[in-house]
Amino acid sequence: MQSKISISNLDFYYGKTQALFDISMEIPERQVVAFIGPSGCGKSTFLRTLNRMNDTIPIARAEGVVKIDGENIYAPGTDVVALRRKVGMVFQKSNPFPKSIFENVAYGIRINGLHKNKADLQERVEKALRDAALLNEVKDRLNSSAFGLSGGQQQRLCIARALAVQPEVILMDEPASALDPIATQKIEELVVELKKQYSIVIVTHNMQQASRVSDKTAFFMLGKLIEFNPTQKMFTNPDERLTEDYITGRFG
Amino acid sequence: MENRLLDQQLDLLRDKILLLGGTTEAALHRAMQSLTERDSELAKKVMDEDRIIDQMELEIDRLSVEILALQKPAAHDLRFVISVAKITPILERIADHAGSIAEAAIKINQEPQLKNYIDMPLMAEIAAEMLRTALDAFTSEDAAVSREVILRDQKIDECYHRVFDELIRIMINNPQAATCAAHLMFVAKHLERIGDYVKDICELNVYLREAAFIKHSPNQ
Ligand SMILES: Nc1ncnc2c1ncn2[C@@H]1O[C@H](COP(=O)(O)OP(=O)(O)OP(=O)(O)O)[C@@H](O)[C@H]1O
Ligand SMILES: [Mg+2]
Helix, strand or coil: CCEEEEEEEEEEEECCEEEEEEEEEEEECCCEEEEECCCCCCHHHHHHHCCCHHHHCCCEEEEEEEEECCEECCCCCCCHHHHHHHEEEECCCCCCCCCEHHHHHHHHHHHCCCCCCHHHHHHHHHHHHHHCCCHHHHHHHCCCEHHHCCHHHHHHHHHHHHHHCCCCEEEEECCCCCCCHHHHHHHHHHHHHHCCCCEEEEECCCHHHHHHHCCEEEEEECCEEEEEEEHHHHHHCCCCHHHHHHHCCCCC | CCCHHHHHHHHHHHHHHHHHHHHHHHHHHHHHHHHHCCCHHHHHHHHHCHHHHHHHHHHHHHHHHHHHHHHCCCHHHHHHHHHHHHHHHHHHHHHHHHHHHHHHHHHHCCCCCCCCCCCHHHHHHHHHHHHHHHHHHHHHCCHHHHHHHHHHHHHHHHHHHHHHHHHHHHHHHCHHHHHHHHHHHHHHHHHHHHHHHHHHHHHHHHHHHHCCCCCCCCCC
16 A cells, blocks of 8 residues: 655654654555544644644644655745645534635635636536535535535535645544534545545544544554554454553543 | 443343353253263253243343444454354354253163263263363453364364264164164264364454454464
């Protein structure tokens, strides 16, 4: 399996406090990797190091190497805007802009100048909505406000927005934690569908969700990567005692 | 740390399968006793108690499904529930064989006694010992002992062939003993099958411990 992202000896600090310790892992291409671990163990921090989203935090500092397709994204001169286009992100709380459904998706296409003309823009927006399994539900009201959508629909809109700029990697931070079981199932089906084209990393507190959607699972504790294994192995016979305790709810 | 809800249910499941194991062991022991001591009353009891064992099997099935559905166990917990769910019908079948031995004993006890049952008691002893060791190894999750018990199944098979040959010889040399010998042939076959089932239990013990499926693999 080819690596899409290769992380070596990554340390991460918020000011003087170290949040990630010597993390090395290979994130495979066109698979789903789940990050699990107790609250505060550094899942979101680590996820944000993969598209340098932490750069927006003044006191944050990363040391180590993160290569995407062989290029170190922390090398001087890296085009961070291009990086974030290539590595899209979906957050726990859906965060649509106070605009129409159409404009929410069109925005990224516009600022990146991806479209040839108006018809092309329309087509790209619809394709992104279709790929996010939302088009059928919104095609008659593309021009109404995104805030009129349900929570699950808003989350899929955010996924459509991420897809519209043609990323290669999608990072998802607890994308279904605020959703009901049906909306959650839709997101999960979507994740499994999307891995045909994208490499996906998903942070989740839901063990079943991790075991349902992911090919590999990484377990973190106190900023350290404890175990990274195929999901099937992780949930039937983990190598580490700590992993076993965590996934079986025996964690103190 | 503990997971109180899940641990309580797993403990309950463990208690239930150990009770089923003990009851099955006792059924086998008493079935053989009814044969060697020509005690048809005891044989009838063994046959009657089969219902209790069926009931135990049902309860374990229900509890296993409930734990899987509601607690969604993982890792060792998952392997434990799966092992229990797979060992339970094996024990039930062993108990069925014990019942069949008891049934045969009633018929054999109506015939004049054969001088000696040749290797039969030895065979029964090996089977009972294998079963007990297999159940202990399940409790202690001892893969090494389980693998050793799997090898012992060969001894039962060897015994079975000796018993078979001897019973054929008896039938030929002493036609009056033919009925009795024929029933004994079935008893031997039941014991031989029990050996196979114990082997299956031991393979599940190894799964429980090592998450390895060794059934159908030549070098376990
Ligand atoms: N902006 C920040 N400034 C300072 N410290 C931070 C910041 N963000 C996170 N941290 C700290 O870094 C550590 C890791 O936090 P992070 O949010 O990555 O954990 P997490 O695994 O995503 O937790 P959760 O499951 O609760 O979302 C925590 O101790 C947290 O307090
Ligand atoms: Mg987080």
